[in-house]
Amino acid sequence: MKSCSFFRRFVLAGALALCGVSAAQGRINVVTLPGRDSVQLTIYNSADLTLVKETRHLTFRKGLNRLEFSWANTLIDPTSVEFRALSHADEVEVLDVRFPPRVTNTLEWQIQSEWSGEVEVEIRFFTSGITWSADYVAEVNRPEKLMELAGSVRINNQSGEDYENAQVRLVVGTIRLVESISQLAQAGRPGGSKAVAEEAPMAMPAPPAGPSARGGRAAGALMMADGLAAAKPKEIIKQGLSEYFLYTVEGRDTIPTGWAKRMPSFKGSAVPITSYYKYERERWGDQVMRYYRFKNNRDSKLGNEPLPDGQVAAFRIVGDDKSYALVGRTAVKYIPINEEVDLELGNDQEVQVKPALMNWEKTDLRFDNEGNVKGWTVRETWQVEIQNSKEIEVVLDVRRSFSGDWSLKTEVAYDRVDASKIKFVRPLKAREKQVFTYAVTTHHGVNATR
Amino acid sequence: MKRMMIIGILALTLFPSARLHARVKLVALPERARMVLSLNNPSATLVEEERVLPLQKGVNQVDFSWRGVNIDPNSIQVRVLNHPEEVQLLNTSYPPNENALVWAFSSPEAREERMRITYLLNGLTREIVYKAVAEPTEKNLTLRNYLRLRNDSGEDLAEAEIGIGYGAQFKKTIAHEEVMELLSERIENLPVKKVLTWDAGQQPWDPEYEKQTVGIPLSYVIKNDQASKLGTHTLLPGKARIFLKTKEIADDTSAKPGEGVAFTGEDWVALTPVGRELKMFIGQSRDVKVTQRKVKEDRTNLRRNLANQEVVWDTDEIYKIEIENFKKTAIDLVIVEHVAGYWKMVENSHPEQFKKKDAFTFEYHLNLPAESTGAKKTVVSYNLNRFNVQGNEPKDF
Numbered sequence: 001m002k003s004c005s006f007f008r009r010f011v012l013a014g015a016l017a018l019c020g021v022s023a024a025q026g027r028i029n030v031v032t033l034p035g036r037d038s039v040q041l042t043i044y045n046s047a048d049l050t051l052v053k054e055t056r057h058l059t060f061r062k063g064l065n066r067l068e069f070s071w072a073n074t075l076i077d078p079t080s081v082e083f084r085a086l087s088h089a090d091e092v093e094v095l096d097v098r099f100p101p102r103v104t105n106t107l108e109w110q111i112q113s114e115w116s117g118e119v120e121v122e123i124r125f126f127t128s129g130i131t132w133s134a135d136y137v138a139e140v141n142r143p144e145k146l147m148e149l150a151g152s153v154r155i156n157n158q159s160g161e162d163y164e165n166a167q168v169r170l171v172v173g174t175i176r177l178v179e180s181i182s183q184l185a186q187a188g189r190p191g192g193s194k195a196v197a198e199e200a201p202m203a204m205p206a207p208p209a210g211p212s213a214r215g216g217r218a219a220g221a222l223m224m225a226d227g228l229a230a231a232k233p234k235e236i237i238k239q240g241l242s243e244y245f246l247y248t249v250e251g252r253d254t255i256p257t258g259w260a261k262r263m264p265s266f267k268g269s270a271v272p273i274t275s276y277y278k279y280e281r282e283r284w285g286d287q288v289m290r291y292y293r294f295k296n297n298r299d300s301k302l303g304n305e306p307l308p309d310g311q312v313a314a315f316r317i318v319g320d321d322k323s324y325a326l327v328g329r330t331a332v333k334y335i336p337i338n339e340e341v342d343l344e345l346g347n348d349q350e351v352q353v354k355p356a357l358m359n360w361e362k363t364d365l366r367f368d369n370e371g372n373v374k375g376w377t378v379r380e381t382w383q384v385e386i387q388n389s390k391e392i393e394v395v396l397d398v399r400r401s402f403s404g405d406w407s408l409k410t411e412v413a414y415d416r417v418d419a420s421k422i423k424f425v426r427p428l429k430a431r432e433k434q435v436f437t438y439a440v441t442t443h444h445g446v447n448a449t450r
Numbered sequence: 451m452k453r454m455m456i457i458g459i460l461a462l463t464l465f466p467s468a469r470l471h472a473r474v475k476l477v478a479l480p481e482r483a484r485m486v487l488s489l490n491n492p493s494a495t496l497v498e499e500e501r502v503l504p505l506q507k508g509v510n511q512v513d514f515s516w517r518g519v520n521i522d523p524n525s526i527q528v529r530v531l532n533h534p535e536e537v538q539l540l541n542t543s544y545p546p547n548e549n550a551l552v553w554a555f556s557s558p559e560a561r562e563e564r565m566r567i568t569y570l571l572n573g574l575t576r577e578i579v580y581k582a583v584a585e586p587t588e589k590n591l592t593l594r595n596y597l598r599l600r601n602d603s604g605e606d607l608a609e610a611e612i613g614i615g616y617g618a619q620f621k622k623t624i625a626h627e628e629v630m631e632l633l634s635e636r637i638e639n640l641p642v643k644k645v646l647t648w649d650a651g652q653q654p655w656d657p658e659y660e661k662q663t664v665g666i667p668l669s670y671v672i673k674n675d676q677a678s679k680l681g682t683h684t685l686l687p688g689k690a691r692i693f694l695k696t697k698e699i700a701d702d703t704s705a706k707p708g709e710g711v712a713f714t715g716e717d718w719v720a721l722t723p724v725g726r727e728l729k730m731f732i733g734q735s736r737d738v739k740v741t742q743r744k745v746k747e748d749r750t751n752l753r754r755n756l757a758n759q760e761v762v763w764d765t766d767e768i769y770k771i772e773i774e775n776f777k778k779t780a781i782d783l784v785i786v787e788h789v790a791g792y793w794k795m796v797e798n799s800h801p802e803q804f805k806k807k808d809a810f811t812f813e814y815h816l817n818l819p820a821e822s823t824g825a826k827k828t829v830v831s832y833n834l835n836r837f838n839v840q841g842n843e844p845k846d847f
Contacts, residue, residue, distance in 0.1 A: 135524075137527060156544075231508060231509060231540075231556040232538060232540070232556060233538055233539065233540050233541070233556075234540070234541070257546075258545075258546030258547070259543060259544060259545060259546055260543070260544035261541055261542070261543045261544070262541060262542040262543075262544070263540075263541045263542075264539065264541075311524070313525065313527075315568075318488075318490070318615070322529075323486055323488065323498055324488065324496060324498060324568060325488055325490035325491065325496070325615065326488065326490065326491040326494050326496045326570070327491070328491070329525075349684075349721050349723060350684055350723045350724075352723070352726070356807070356808045356847075357808055357809040357810075357847040358806065358808055358809055359809050360791070360792055360809040360810070360844065360847075361792045361837075362791070362792045362837070362838045363792075363837075363838070365762060365838055367753075367755075367761075369756075370755050370756045370757070371753070371754060371755030371756045371757075371761060372755050372761055373761060373762060373840065376838070380809075381809075387723075387725060387726070389684065389723030389724040389725050389726065390723075431724060431725060433725060
C-alpha cells in the first residue's frame with residue numbers, strides 16, 4: 001500500500017535551494033507526498049507502547065534538503081521520531097531536527113545529501129493507543145483429564161491512525177518506561193511544552209475523526225479484502241529475544257483505528273490436566289478453590305512458547321454433541337515454558353473441607369517466683385473431613401498454618417510448605433469422603449524452646 | 451427499541467473498493483437451527499446456538515451483530531461442527547462503536563456448514579423453587595423441584611433447549627419479559643427426618659422465667675444420597691415451601707373426607723452436594739419443654755500468686771436437663787451443649803446418645819417417647835471437670 005496516511009503528512013520541501021527561508025515563513029511549500037512502502041508495528045503488552053517502523057522512497061537533491069513530518073489526531077510520541085537513510089546512508093546526513101514554534105505535531109529535518117536521486121529511508125516512532133492482549137479458551141473433557149487449550153491474540157487500534165498492510169509483531173515481556181507515551185504524545189513536541197499541550201490537547205484522537213467517521217465498515221471492508229487473500233489462519237511465529245518473546249504475525253494485516261482484530265495463536269490438544277482443589281483458611285476462609293493444573297511443556301503438548309498473561313474462558317464438555325457447560329472465566333499470569341500452571345476457577349462447593357478441633361488440652365503449667373503462670377503447653381487434636389461430591393476424581397490440597405514452638409503428629413503424609421505451614425495433598429475418587437487427623441502441640445511462654 | 455440478533459453472511463463481491471461506504475451490505479440471514487441454554491453455572495447463562503451457514507469456496511465473512519440484547523462481547527465464540535478440520539476460522543474483527551463482530555472463515559469448497567455460536571447472555575435470571583408435601587406421619591414427603599426462569603435478556607428465545615445440568619431438559623419458547631416455571635424433578639416418598647434442636651447457647655435454660663412459651667426450632671432433614679432417592683446431583687439453593695397433608699372435614703358427615711394440605715413453613719435451601727445433609731428450619735415446636743440447670747459448680751485445685759490473686763483453678767460441674775414431650779407422638783430432639791477450654795466428662799447419664807462434635811461442643815441425640823411428661827419426663831445429666839482454667843479459655847476455633 002503506497003498511499004500516504006490520512007492523518008500524517010510527510011512533506012519533502014521541493015525547492016531545496018530555498019533553505020534560507022525560515023521554517024515559519026516556509027509553511028507554504030511546493031511539496032510531494034511520498035507514500036509509505038512498508039510499515040511494521042511492534043506492539044508491547046506490558047505498556048501502552050508500539051514501535052512503528054515505516055519505509056518510504058524519497059528523492060533528494062544534492063545539498064540541503066528539508067523534510068517536514070507532521071501528525072495530527074494521533075498518539076505519536078514526538079520525542080521518539082527518528083529518521084535513517086537505508087540506501088546511500090553514507091551520503092545522507094541529518095543535520096538537525098526542528099520543532100517549529102507555534103506549530104504542534106510537526107517536525108522538520110534538515111538533511112544534507114551528497115546524492116541526487118531516490119533514497120530509501122526509514123522513519124521510526126513510538127505511538128500509544130495500540131494494544132494487544134492474549135486470551136485463551138480451555139475446553140476440558142467430561143472426566144476433566146484432558147484439555148484443549150486454544151490461544152488467541154487480539155490487537156486493538158485506538159491510535160487514531162490506520163496502519164494498512166502492516167507487519168505486526170507482538171512483544172511478550174515487561175519493559176520499563178519512565179514517562180508514558182500517551183503523555184509525551186499529548187505534549188505535541190519535546191520538552192513537555194505544557195502551553196502547547198494545553199493549547200492543543202489530544203488525549204486520544206476523537207473517534208469521529210478516524211476512519212470510523214468515514215463509515216466504519218469501510219475500513220472493515222478493507223480488512224475483509226485483506227482477509228480474502230489468506231485461506232488459512234495466519235501463523236504466528238514465535239522467537240525468544242533477550243528477556244522477551246516476539247510474536248510475528250505471518251503476512252500483512254490492516255487494523256484501522258477503532259477496530260480490534262483477534263487471531264488464533266496456537267492450539268494444544270489433549271493437554272493432560274489435574275482437577276486440583278485448594279483449601280487454605282487464611283486465604284479463602286472456608287471456601288475450597290478450584291483449579292485446572294497443567295504444565296506448559298512438551299509432554300503436555302504445549303511448551304513451544306511462554307503463554308502471555310490474559311483471560312481464560314474454561315468450558316467443560318457435558319453432552320455427547322460436545323455441548324458446553326461454563327466452568328469459569330479467569331485471568332492467567334504469564335506462564336514461562338516448563339512452568340506448572342494453576343488456572344483458578346473460583347470456589348466450588350462440591351468439594352468440601354471441614355477441619356474440626358476435636359480436643360484441646362492445656363497442660364504443663366509452669367509458674368514464676370510470683371506464682372503467675374509463665375509457661376504452658378497446648379495439645380490440639382484436629383479432625384479434617386474432606387468430601388468430593390463430584391462425579392470425577394480430584395486432588396485436594398489442604399494447607400494448615402501454625403505458629404510458635406509447634407510440633408505435629410499424624411498418620412497421614414504431608415509436606416512442609418514453610419516454617420509455619422504444611423499441606424496435605426489427598427487424591428479423592430468420585431463421591432469419596434475421607435477423614436484424617438493430626439495432633440499439634442504448641443509450647444508457650446517458658447515452655448517454648450524455639 | 452427493536453431487539454434483534456443477526457447473523458449474516460456478507461456478500462463481499464459488493465465491495466469494489468476498500469473506501470466504499472460499507473454500511474450498505476448485502477447479507478444472507480441463516481435461521482437458527484438449534485438453541486441451547488445452559489444454566490449449569492449459577493452465575494452465568496451460556497447460550498449455544500447453531501446455524502447452518504452457506505459458505506463459498508475461499509474466504510467468507512460472517513457478521514454477527516446484536517441490538518437490544520445484553521451479550522457479553524468477550525464471550526462470543528464459534529465452533530465449526532461439520533468439517534472442523536477443513537473450515538477454518540482465520541480471524542475475528544471487531545468494528546468500532548458497534549455490537550458486532552466479523553468472522554473470517556476459509557472453506558475449501560462451497561458448502562453448507564453447521565456452526566455453533568457460544569456466548570454469555572445477561573438478563574436471563576433463574577431461581578430454584580422447592581415444594582414439598584409431607585405425609586401426616588412426617589416421615590416421607592413428595593419433593594418437587596422447579597426451575598423458574600425470567601427472561602429480561604431482550605431476546606425472544608424460541609424453541610430453546612433449556613438445561614440446568616440435572617433433571618428434565620426442556621424445549622420451550624420463552625419470550626422477552628416472560629416468566630416461566632418448569633418442573634425439573636418430582637421425587638415421591640422421599641424419607642425425611644424431623645428433628646428438634648435445643649441449643650444451650652441460644653435457647654433460654656429455664657422456661658419458668660420466660661413470659662412466653664419457648665419454641666424449639668424444628669427442622670426437616672433430608673440426605674442427598676441414593677438411600678433418600680436423591681444423590682444424583684447437587685441440590686441448588688432456593689426457597690423450599692413445606693406442606694403437610696391433612697384430612698379435610700366434609701360438610702356432609704356421610705361423605706368421605708377429602709385430602710388437603712396445610713402450610714407448615716419455609717426455608718432457604720443451602721447448596722447441598724451429593725452425600726451431604728440438607729437441613730430446613732421450618733418452624734418451632736412448643737409441645738416440647740426443655741429445662742436446663744447447672745446444679746453444681748465447685749472450683750478445685752485453686753492456685754494463687756503471691757498477691758493472693760486466683761491464677762489457675764479446676765472445676766467440678768454438674769448439669770441437669772429435664773425434657774417433657776407433650777405430643778402424642780415420639781420425636782427426635784438434639785440437645786447442643788458448649789463447654790469452653792480444657793475439660794473432661796466425668797459422668798454422663800446418656801453415653802449412647804452422647805456425641806462429641808468438636809473440642810467445645812457436644813450433643814445428645816434423644817428420642818423422646820410420646821407424652822413423656824411429669825414422672826415420665828426424660829432427664830439427662832452430666833458431670834464434667836475443667837482444668838487449668840485462667841478465664842481466657844477458647845470456646846471456638
